[in-house]
Amino acid sequence: MSAATTTTPVTTASGQPLTRPPSGKLRDWATRAPLLPALIFMVVVTQLPFVATLVISLFDWNALYPDARKFAWFANYGDVLSDPDLRKSVLTTVVLTVTVVLISVILGLALALLLDRKFRGRGFVRTLLIAPFLVVPVAAALLWKHVLYNPEYGLFNGLLHLVGGDGAPQPDWVSNTPLMAVEASLIWQWTPFMMLILLAGLQSRSPELIEAAKLDGAGSWQIFRYLTLPHLRRYLELGALLGSVYIVQNFDAVFTITSGGLGTANLPYTVYQSFYQAHENGLASAAGVLVVIGSIIIATFALRVVSSLFREEVGRA
Amino acid sequence: MSATATVPAGRTQTATATPEGPRKKNKGWLGLVAWLVGIAFFLPVAWMALTSFHSEEDAATNPPSFAAALTLDGYRDFFGAGGGASPWPALINSLVSSLGSTLLVLIVALPAAYALSIRPVKKWTDVLFFFLSTKMLPIVAGLLPIYLFAKNTGMLDNIWLLIILYTSMNLPIAVWMMQSFLAEVPVAIIEAAQIDGARLPTVLTRVVAPVAMPGIAATALICFIFSWNELLFARVLTGVVAQTAPVFLTGFITSQGLFLAKVCAASLVISLPVLAAGFAAQDKLVQGLSLGAVK
Numbered sequence: 202m203s204a205a206t207t208t209t210p211v212t213t214a215s216g217q218p219l220t221r222p223p224s225g226k227l228r229d230w231a232t233r234a235p236l237l238p239a240l241i242f243m244v245v246v247t248q249l250p251f252v253a254t255l256v257i258s259l260f261d262w263n264a265l266y267p268d269a270r271k272f273a274w275f276a277n278y279g280d281v282l283s284d285p286d287l288r289k290s291v292l293t294t295v296v297l298t299v300t301v302v303l304i305s306v307i308l309g310l311a312l313a314l315l316l317d318r319k320f321r322g323r324g325f326v327r328t329l330l331i332a333p334f335l336v337v338p339v340a341a342a343l344l345w346k347h348v349l350y351n352p353e354y355g356l357f358n359g360l361l362h363l364v365g366g367d368g369a370p371q372p373d374w375v376s377n378t379p380l381m382a383v384e385a386s387l388i389w390q391w392t393p394f395m396m397l398i399l400l401a402g403l404q405s406r407s408p409e410l411i412e413a414a415k416l417d418g419a420g421s422w423q424i425f426r427y428l429t430l431p432h433l434r435r436y437l438e439l440g441a442l443l444g445s446v447y448i449v450q451n452f453d454a455v456f457t458i459t460s461g462g463l464g465t466a467n468l469p470y471t472v473y474q475s476f477y478q479a480h481e482n483g484l485a486s487a488a489g490v491l492v493v494i495g496s497i498i499i500a501t502f503a504l505r506v507v508s509s510l511f512r513e514e515v516g517r518a
Numbered sequence: 519m520s521a522t523a524t525v526p527a528g529r530t531q532t533a534t535a536t537p538e539g540p541r542k543k544n545k546g547w548l549g550l551v552a553w554l555v556g557i558a559f560f561l562p563v564a565w566m567a568l569t570s571f572h573s574e575e576d577a578a579t580n581p582p583s584f585a586a587a588l589t590l591d592g593y594r595d596f597f598g599a600g601g602g603a604s605p606w607p608a609l610i611n612s613l614v615s616s617l618g619s620t621l622l623v624l625i626v627a628l629p630a631a632y633a634l635s636i637r638p639v640k641k642w643t644d645v646l647f648f649f650l651s652t653k654m655l656p657i658v659a660g661l662l663p664i665y666l667f668a669k670n671t672g673m674l675d676n677i678w679l680l681i682i683l684y685t686s687m688n689l690p691i692a693v694w695m696m697q698s699f700l701a702e703v704p705v706a707i708i709e710a711a712q713i714d715g716a717r718l719p720t721v722l723t724r725v726v727a728p729v730a731m732p733g734i735a736a737t738a739l740i741c742f743i744f745s746w747n748e749l750l751f752a753r754v755l756t757g758v759v760a761q762t763a764p765v766f767l768t769g770f771i772t773s774q775g776l777f778l779a780k781v782c783a784a785s786l787v788i789s790l791p792v793l794a795a796g797f798a799a800q801d802k803l804v805q806g807l808s809l810g811a812v813k
Contacts, residue, residue: 235629235718236645239693242626246686247652250660250667257662312555320549326556328797332563335796337747339764340785343771344566347781354778356565359582389559394807401808439808450656452750453764457771469750472658476665477754485662493659 251493258486265480277487287471287488294449294467294495297380301387302444306437308388309395314425316396317403327400334393342457345386350374350458379463383454391448395440402436403429449496468492570782577778592779596787605784607759608766613791615677615762616745619684623692623741624734626685628722631696636708636726646697649690657687657750665754675757683751688741695740695806699733700726736806739799743792763788 261273281287316327333341349356352373361369375382406429414424452469459465461474468488476485568584569577570593576586598604634646664683668674703726711725727734752762767788770781796803 232633235633239626239630239649239689240645243649243652243686243689246682247655247660250663251655253663254659312552315548315552315555318548318552320546320552322553323549326552328800329556329560331796331800331803332560332793335743335789335793336563337764337767337785337789337792339747339749339767340789343767343781343785344562346771347778348566348569349562354578354580354582356562356582359580363581389562393559397804398808401804436808446653450658452657456749456753457768460771469656469658472661473750473754476662482662482666489656489659489662492656496656 254486254489257482258490260483262483263480264476264482273483277483278491280484281487281491286466289464290466290468290471291491291495293380293465294469294492297384297387297451297465297467298445298448300384301391301448302441304384305388305391305395305444306441308392309440310399310433310437312392312396313399313403316400330396331393333389334391334397336390338390338453339457341390342386342454345382345389346375346458350382352376375459376463379459379465383458383465386458387448387451387454391444395444398440398443399433399436402433406432446496449492468495566782567786570779570786572779574777574779577782592783593787595777595780596783603766603769605763605766605787608761608763609788611677611680611756611760612746612763612788615680615684615760616742618677618681619688619745620738620741622681622685623688624738627689627692627696627737628727628734629718630693631700632722632726634693635697635700636703636705646694649693652686653690661750661754668755674755675760677756677760679755680752680760680762683755684741684745684748687748687751688744691744692737692741695737696730696733699730699737702733703729732802733805735799736802739795739802740806742795746792 258277259272259274260270261276262270312330316323316330336344347355352358352371355374357374358369358371361371410428411424414428419427450469451467452473455461455465455467455470456473461467461470466474469492472485472488472492475481475488479485565582571588571590572583572586573589573591576583577592579586595602596605630649665674668676668679673679707729708721708725711721716724747764748762749764749768752765753768756762756765767784770777770784
C-alpha cells in the first residue's frame with residue numbers, strides 16, 4: 202500500500218463513473234480508495250503509538266532522569282511481573298471485569314425479559330432503566346462515592362438509619378469493601394446497556410414460532426430454554442464482549458471512587474500512575490503492553506464469535 | 519413499534535382462547551416487579567437530582583430529608599457564584615471536541631463503510647476485523663507515546679489533539695455500525711445514479727446518506743456519547759485551556775460533604791446533554807448499541 206500506487210487510482214475513483222470499467226487492477230483500487238482515509242487514519246493514530254510503546258518498554262527510562270535512559274531488553278517486563286503490586290493489579294482487573302460483566306449480563310437478561318412483556322407504562326420504565334447508562338461515568342462514580350456511599354450522610358446509610366432507627370449499622374462502604382463498591386457502581390451503569398441489547402434481541406424473535414410452540418403445548422420455561430435462549434445467544438455474546446472490552450479498560454470508576462487505593466488499582470490505573478505520577482516511562486509501557494496481551498486474549502475470542510455471527514449474516518443474504 | 523404492538527395483541531387472543539388463568543395473573547405481577555426494579559435503578563439519579571436542589575445543610579443530613587426546602591444554590595455555586603472556576607470553558611471544550619470528532623468520524627467512516635458494504639473489496643471481512651481489532655487495543659497502550667509526542671510538538675492542552683484522538687476512538691465502531699446499515703441500501707438505486715454519471719461524493723451525499731439516515735444518526739449519537747464521556751485522554755493530555763467537562767468534574771473527587779449539592783448539580787448539568795440525547799433517541803440507541811446486528 203505505498204503512496205505511489207494509491208495516487209493514480211484515487212483520481213480514477215472520483216474522476217470516472219464506475220460503469221465505464223477500467224482494467225481489473227484499476228477497478229480494484231477504485232473500490233478500495235474510499236476505505237483508505239479511514240485505514241491510514243487508524244494506522245497512524247493507533248498502531249504507530251503502540252509500536253512506540255513496544256520500543257519504550259525495552260528501555261530503562263525515568264522521565265525525571267532522561268540522561269540515565271538506557272536499553273534494558275526485557276527487564277521492565279521482569280519488574281512488572283515480579284512486582285507484587287502490579288501482579289495484584291492484573292488479578293484486580295480480571296476479578297473486576299468478570300464480576301461486572303457476569304452480573305450485569307444476568308441482571309440485564311432478567312430485566313429484558315420483564316420489559317419484553319406488555320404492561321402499563323412499559324416505555325416509561327424502560328426510560329427509567331436507561332438513565333444509569335446515560336450518566337457521564339465520572340459523574341456516576343462521584344454520585345456513588347459521595348451521595349450514596351458516604352458513611353455519614355450517604356443515601357445508603359441514611360436509608361439504614363430510617364429503617365433501623367438510631368442503632369442501625371452505618372458501614373463505611375468504600376473502606377470496608379472497596380472492590381465491591383467499585384463493582385456495584387459499574388454494574389449499575391452497565392446493566393442497562395446489557396438490557397438494551399438483549400431487549401433488541403428478544404424483540405427480533407419470530408412471534409409465529411412462539412405461537413406454534415404454544416399451540417404444541419410448550420410451557421413458558423420450555424419456550425425460554427429451547428427457543429428464546431438459543432436465539433439470544435449471539436446477543437448475549439455481543440453484550441458480554443463489548444462489556445469486557447470497555448470494563449477491562451475502566452479508568453473512571455477506579456480513579457474516582459478509590460483513586461486506586463485499598464487494592465482496587467486495575468491495570469489501566471496502574472499504567473496511568475506509573476507514568477503520570479512516578480514518571481517511569483519504561484515500566485508503564487511494559488505494563489501497557491501486558492494490558493494489550495490480555496486484551497488480545499479477549500479479542501481473539503471476541504473476533505471468533507463475531508466472525509461466526511458474521512458468517513450467519515452472509516449465509517442469510 | 520407497530521410490529522411489537524401487534525404481537526402481544528395476538529398473545530392475549532390465544533390466552534383467552536385457551537384456559538390460561540394463572541399466566542394472565544402472572545403478567546400483572548411481573549409488571550409491578552418491572553416498575554419496582556426500574557424505580558430502584560433510577561433512584562440514585564432521582565436522589566442526585568433532588569439533592570442538587572437542596573441547600574448544602576439539608577443535603578448532608580442523616581437520615582435523609584425528603585421534604586427539605588428547594589433552592590438553586592447548588593447550581594449557582596457550580597456556575598461560579600460562590601467563587602471557584604467557571605465550568606463554561608470546560609463545557610464548551612466538551613461540546614467542541616465531541617461534535618468535532620463526531621463530524622470527522624462521519625466524514626471518514628461513511629466512504630469506508632460504503633466501500634465495505636456496497637462494493638465489497640476482496641478480503642473485506644479482514645479489513646472489517648482490522649477496524650474492530652483496533653478497538654480492542656486499550657487506550658493505555660498508546661497513551662505515553664501520544665503524551666510525549668504532544669509534549670514535544672507543543673500540542674499538549676490543545677483541543678485539536680482531543681478531536682483527533684476521539685475520532686480514532688470512535689472510527690472503528692462507526693465503520694462497523696455503518697457498514698451494516700449501508701448494506702440495506704438497495705444497490706439498484708446506486709447503480710442508477712452511477713449510470714447517470716454521479717461520482718462518489720455525489721452518490722454518498724445524494725443517494726446513500728438520505729436512505730441510511732437513521733443508521734447514520736444512531737452512529738453519530740453513540741460517537742457523541744463516548745466522546746463526551748471520555749476521561750483518560752482528556753485527563754492526561756489537557757490542562758487549563760482544553761480541559762473538558764469530565765476533567766472539570768474530577769476536581770470534586772476529594773471534596774467533602776460541604777459541597778454535596780454542588781457536586782450533584784455539577785454531575786447533573788454535565789450529564790444533561792447525554793441524558794437528553796439518549797432519552798430522545800432510545801430506539802436509535804438500541805439499534806446502534808447492538809451494532810446493527812438487529813435487523
